[in-house]
Amino acid sequence: MDTIIIHTDSKKTSALVAFLKAFNIPFKLIKDEKGEDHPYHPDFVEKILERDNSARDGNTIVYTDTLRKDLFQE
Numbered sequence: 001m002d003t004i005i006i007h008t009d010s011k012k013t014s015a016l017v018a019f020l021k022a023f024n025i026p027f028k029l030i031k032d033e034k035g036e037d038h039p040y041h042p043d044f045v046e047k048i049l050e051r052d053n054s055a056r057d058g059n060t061i062v063y064t065d066t067l068r069k070d071l072f073q074e
Helices: 010-022 042-056 065-071
Strands: none
Touching: none
16 A cells, blocks of 8 residues: 655645545545644644643753763763
C-alpha cells in the first residue's frame, strides 16, 4: 500500500473526499480539535504542549559549562 499526504484547505477537502470515495480508495482524514486540518498526530501535539507548559512552570535545566563538564567528563 502507498501513502499520499495531501495538505489542503477545507474547501478542497470535501472534493478530495468525494473523489476518494468514488474510487473506493481508503483514506484517513485527521483534523485538530477546532475542526481544522492538522499535519501532526494528536498524541505528538499533546506531548509537545505538555512540555511547553512544564517549561513555562519553570521545570527546565540551564545548560552551563559546569553541567557540560559533568555530563561529558573530558
